[in-house]
Amino acid sequence: MASAPTSASDFLPPPPLTGSARLWGTLALSAATFMNVLDTSIANVSLPAIAGDLGVSPNQGTWVITSFGVANAIAVPLTGWLSQRFGQVRLFTASIMLFVLTSWLCGLAPNMTTLIFLRVLQGLVAGPMIPLSQALLLSSYPKALAGLAMALWSMTTLVAPVMGPLLGGWITDNISWPWIFYINIPVGFGAAFITWSIFHKRESQTRKLPIDSIGLALLVIWVGALQIMLDKGKELDWFHSGEVIALGIVALVGLIAFVIWELTEEHPVVDLSLFKKRNFWAGVLALSVGYGLFFGNVVLLPLWLQQYMGYTATQAGMVLAPVGLMALLLSPLVGKNIGKADPRHFAALAFAVFALVLWMRSNFSTQADMATILIPTLIQGVAMACFFIPLMTITLSGLSHDKIPAASGLSNFVRITAGSFGTSIATTIWQDRAAMHHAQLSEFVNPGSVAANSALSGLASAGLTPDQALGSINRLVDQQAYMLAANDVFYASALIFLLLIPLVYLTRPAQAGAGSADAAAGAH
Structure with missing residues (x-):
């Protein structure tokens, strides 16, 4: 390969791809992105199985998700430096292959400590994949088709969260949880091979920069x-x-x-001067808090369903899967109209719908059937469609084009970190509120309670010893306590979403400077 030009002005970007090369290139980049995003949601419904198999509590099992998220977030700001040092194509291909290797090792992990360490490594090597898949995809299409390219790319990032819980649940119930990691191996090898075959002659300029x-x-x-x-x-x-x-x-x-x-x-490594811009800091704050709330509740719901509602991993996956269906249908519509309407209205609508969904969930009882639990999940897709691209449009508006990559990287870092923090905070509050509700409900189980005595008599007549009868009552109290605690988290999250609406309107109306392709490129 010819030596790289010595200055940026001498470097001419390669022409767009055409024909089958563009089709296969798009498929390979999308497959790598799909695999990466899938790994953020596929483990959600498998947590009880992983925790049980490795001998820890399901709440300790949430480290499987948070460790990946934090490591991924830390690696994102490094993408710019690494790609200039080694080249975008080399870095992207190496990132896929290392992701495949760490996925295989995650499946072999003998204990929780090893699994968490390997998930940290997996998150670190996965960091460059999403930003670079966007950059390589945009270089494959002529400027006139940049919006179409990002719309195709966005579809993968919306389908993956739909497939994640379904696939994770089915694999956990019918095979074993390590296979949620092993399925990355054939996808990753295929994506790396096709990407290198098509893009290795289109390597970006490399230069040594201080880190x-x-x-x-x-x-x-x-x-x-x-x-x-x-x-x-x-x-x-x-x-x-x-x-x-x-x-x-x-x-x-x-x-x-x-x-x-x-x-x-x-x-x-992080350009903090971007926070001087009102649209940037307000947009990042709204995006990150909103994503943290969303992700924390997405992890909490299957935990509650599997631990206290008797759902299998597959059933919990079916409850979560429809979250992306409405988003899949509405996102192209939002993307097409984002330049014509005020994106602040879209973002405010997203927060209002999130609040409605979580308020509906806060009214769940232990008698709720699958249809009742599914309805809010379907509606949530509307909020997801109006969430990412409008908020990224607001965040990136008014910035010069050379600032867009740094701004996109920083906003992604804050958002992914907020998702990990949201998971930990939601599960912690759930545990604390459950302990409080358990103590309050237990006060009603006493010798003077007619209902308690009647229940104990019924259990005794069924052949249970006094200890077994009290154990059964305690399990019922547990179930009610964790349901009430989940309702508390859902209700508080709904209120916080409503409080985010005024924050959106603190920003100035988005300027045309940040194109829809730039917004979509930062959205995930």
């Missing part, structure tokens, strides 16, 4: 400490534990040091 190693180290320290604190807090009784206090201090000091360093560094 902000201190900024990166501080980023890993404060984000990692905060996530571990959130995950371990519920096990160690929060700030009654010296370990949790120490993690909190490390996270706070690390964050302060990180902000000071990044604001004074010539080549920062």
Whole structure:
């Protein structure tokens, strides 16, 4: 291969692909993206099975999701530096192959500690995949078809969350949970082979740039400490534990040091100056808090259904799967009209629909049938269609074109991190509220309670010993307590979504500078 030009001005981007090369290139890039996004949702319904098999509680099992999310978020800001150092095509192909390797190792993990460590590695190597798949896809199409290219790409990222719970549930019930990771192997090999065959002669310019190693180290320290604190807090009784206090201090000091360093560094790993723009900081805040709430509730729902409602992993997957159906139908419509209408109205509609969905869920009872649980999930697709692209349009509007990659990377980092934090916070609050409701409900089980005595007599006449009868009553109290706790989380989340609507209108109306392709490119 010819040596790369020495300056950026000498470098001419390759012409768009044509014919079957473009078709196969699009399929390969979409397959890699699909595999990556699938891994954020496929484990949700498998958590009880993974936790049971590896001998930990389902709440400790949430580390399988949060460890991947945090590592993925940390790797995203590095994509720009790595792609300039090694080339986009080389980095993307290497990222896929390492993702395949870590997926295989995740399936072989003998215990939870090893699985979490491997999920961290998997998240780190997966970081560059999504931004680079967008960049390579846009280079494959002429500018006039950039919107179509991103619409095709967006479809994959919407289908994957639909398929994830269904596929994960079916595999867990009918084969075994390691296969949720093994299925990445053939998809990854195929995507890497086709990508390299088509794109290796279209390698991007490479040049040596300094890396902000201190900024990166501080980023890993404060984000990692905060996530571990959130995950371990519920096990160690929060700030009654010296370990949790120490993690909190490390996270706070690390964050302060990180902000000071990044604001004074010539080549920062994260460009914090972007937060000077009102649309950027308000858009990122609304996007991240909204995504954190959404993802936390998406993890909580199947946990509740499987642990306390008697659902299998497949049934829980069927309840979650329709979330993407309406989004799949409506997203092209939103993408087409985002330039004609005020994106703030779309974002406000998304938050209002999310609030409605969660309010509906907050009225669930232990008698709720599958149809009752499915209806809010279907409606939620409307909110998803109006959520990502409008908020990214707001966030990126008014920025110069050279700032778009950094802004997209930073907003994705904050959003993915918020998703991991949201998972930990939602499951922690669920546990705490369940303990409180259990204590309150248990007060009604006493010698003076007619209902309790009647239930105990009925169980005794069925042949249960007094201890067995009390155990049965305790299980019923548990079921009610966790249902009430889930309702509390759903209701609080609905209120927070409503509070996000005024935040959207703090932004200025989006300018035409950030094209729909740029918005779509940052949306996932």
